[in-house]
Amino acid sequence: MADQGGSQHGIARTSRVRTEEQKRRDLERIAKYRELEDQVRAHIARGEYAPEVFQLTSKLLRLNPEYYTIWNVRRRCLISGSFSRPLAGSSCLKASSSTSPSATTTTSSTSCSSSSSAATRPAPGSPTAGTSGTTADPAAISTTPDAPGKEDSAATAAAAETQDLSIIKSELTFTIPLLLESPKCYWIWSYRLWILQQAIARLRPAVARRIWEEELGLASKMLGKDRRNFHAWGYRRHVVQQLESATLEGSSMVEAEFAYTDKMINTDLSNFSAWHSRSKLIPRLLDERGADDAARRAFLDKELAQIRNALNVGPEDQSLWYYHQFLILNLVAPEQHPAMTLNFTREDRVAYLTREIDEIKELLEDYDDVKLIYEGLFEYTLYLCQLEERQPDEIERADLVAWLGKLKQLDPMRNGRWADLEKEYGLKE
C-alpha cells in the first residue's frame, strides 16, 4: 500500500554496525519510549481518557508523530473530557464537511465517544457519523443545571466556547513544530484538519472562521519551505474550500488563489504544482468574473504570452510544457476544456494553433537539441490536422518524419513510444 511513513528517503547509507556506546544509548531510548507507551496503554485498557493521558500523548507524539493510534487517543481524550460537551458522532467527523449520514443504512451503533475499546468503534458509515450530528448529547445536557435562566445559559454557552476555543488553539499550536519537522506526515495533517473541524462544530461561525483563516498562513509557510509539498497544496485547497463555504459565512476566494499561483510561479517557473492549481482555478475565475467572449480570449492571449516567454528561457522544463499543453487543449478539446475558448470558431482555433506552432518553430533557432520542442511540434501539428479534419500535407509529413528522427536521436529512452507514433501515423521512411 501507498504509505510512505517510516520509510527512508534521502538518508545516506552508513555502516550498520553500531558501537557499544550507540547500542547502550539505543536501549535507553527504547526503554524510555516503551515505558511511555505502556503507561498510555494501561490507561486505555481501563477506558481512561483523563488529562493525564492527554499529557502522555503529547510526549509520545513528539517522539513519534507517525503513531496514528496515539493521535486517536488524543482525540478521544478531547471528546470525552476536555471539550465543553461531547458531540453526537464527533469521533467520526469527516475531514470534509460535505458528507451526510442520512444516505447510509448501515448498522447502527452506540455513541462514538470515549468507549474503552477501539475494536468496537463504529465506522463513519454508521448513522451516528457525519457532520450533521452537531446537537449536544442529551447526557451532556443533563449535567447542566436544571431549567437555567436565559442569562445563565448564555453565560454557560460563552464559557463553553471560550473553553473549546482555547483547546482548539492549543492543539493547533502543538502540531506546528511537528509539521515543520515532518512536513510529509499524513497523520499530523489529518489531525490538524480534525481539530479545525471541531472549530466548525463547536464555535460560532465568526469565531471558527478566524481560526480557519490563519491556516492559509500555515499553508503558505509550508509551501515556502517546500514549494511542491502536495500535502500542503491539498491542505491549502481544503482550507480555501471551507473558507468559501456558507458554514463559515464565506465567499469565493478564487481571485486571491489565482493571484497566489502567480506569486508562486514568479518565484519559480518550474513549480508545476502552481501551474496545475492555475489550470483548476481558471474555469471558475472566468465564470465568476462574468467574462464575455472577448475577455476570455484576452485571458487566453495573456496566458499564452506568459508561457511562451517562460519557454523562451527554459524550453527543457516539463512543467512549462504541461501547462502549454493545457492551454492547447482549450483549443483542440473544447468539450473538456471550454473555459477560455467557449465561442471560438474553428477558424479561431486553427489560427491560434498555427501561431503557437510557428512560435515553437522559432524556439528551434536558439535550441536545436531540446527534445520537448520536437515533441510539442509533433503533437500540435497532428492536432492541427485533426482540427481541419485532414491528413498531414507533404510538407507537414516531412516535418513529422524529421521531428520524430530528432526525438529518437535526442531521447532514445522512449524509443518504444516514438516507434508506436511512427507506426500509428504511417511515418516510416
Added chain:
Amino acid sequence: MSQSFTQLPEELQLATSAHVKYIQSLDTRKDEYDYWLTEHLRLNGLYWGLTALHLLGHPDALPRAETIYFVLSCQHESGGFGAAPGHDAHMLSTVSAVQILATVDALDELETRGKGKAQVGQYIANLQNRETGTFAGDEWGEEDTRFLYGAFNALSLLGLLDLIDVDKAVNHIAACANFDGGYGVNPGAESHSGQIFTCVAALTIAGRQDLIDKERLGRWLSERQIAGGGLNGRPEKKEDVCYSWWVLSSLEMIGKTHWIDKDQLIAFILRCQDTEKGGISDRPGDMVDVWHTVFGVAGLSLLRYPGLQPVDEVYCMPKSTTARLLGR
C-alpha cells in the same frame, strides 16, 4: 533481459540471498530504536517483506504459522486490523492483513480463528463515503484515493466487492483525473504517480479502463524516467525506487511498459541495492528499508529480470496468488 542469471555482469546481479537475510532479520532488531518507532507499520512491513520474499523465490523464509498468528492478533471486533496488537484498526493495515493471508493461502483462517471474512468486508465497506464514493482510512475520516484502492484490492481478494457502491467509487476516480491524464489524491489535486497507480489499479479491478486516457497518461508516465534510468513521481522531481513500481505497474496496466527504457531502469534499481547487507534504498548510496526493497524487487519482476517470480501489477502480490484466487 533474456540472459540467464549467471551470465550477467556483476553490477547487474541481484543480491538475492542478502535480501532474503535482510528481510528475515527485520523482526530481530528489537534492540534498535527504529524498530519501536515503526511499529505503526508492522503489518504493512510484513506484507512488504513477505511479498519480496515470494518474488525472490523464497516463500518459506518467514514461518507461516507465526505469520498467520501475528496477523490475526492485530484484528479488532469490528473486523478491521491495526498495525500491530494495541494499534487502532485502519484501512491500510486491514488491506495488508488480507494480502498477507491471501499470499500464504490462509484466508480461511479468518473464518476459523478470526472474525470472519464478512466482518472484514463490512469494516471496509463502512469506510465508504456513500455520497461521494470515496473511502476514509478509518473512523476519523481522512479520505484519499489510496484508501479507495485498498478497499477494491482487499474486497476483491475476499470476493466481497458487492458490499460497496463500485459505480460511485469509479465516478469519484473519474473526478480525480487531470488534464495531463494523471490522477491526484482527491478531485482538484495534482497528478502524482502513487495516486495514479491507485486509481488505474482500482479502475482495472472495476473493469473500467475505458475511462483512462491511455495515450496521455502513458506519455506522462513515460516522462517520469530521467537521466540515470530511475523514475520520479512528478515532473521536475528526483528519481526514487518506489516510483519504479508506481509508474511501471501503471504503464503495464495500460499496456505501455515499452515506452520507457527497461534495461536502464533495471540497472538503476540494482544500483540501489546494498549487496553486502541486503535491502534496497530510494537512490544509490542511501539507507535501505523494506518498503523500497519490495518495490524494487517487484519492479525487477515486472521487468522480467531473470530468476524472479512474476508479480501481479494490479495487486503487487505474487501472480500465483492472484491466479489462484481471482483467475488473473
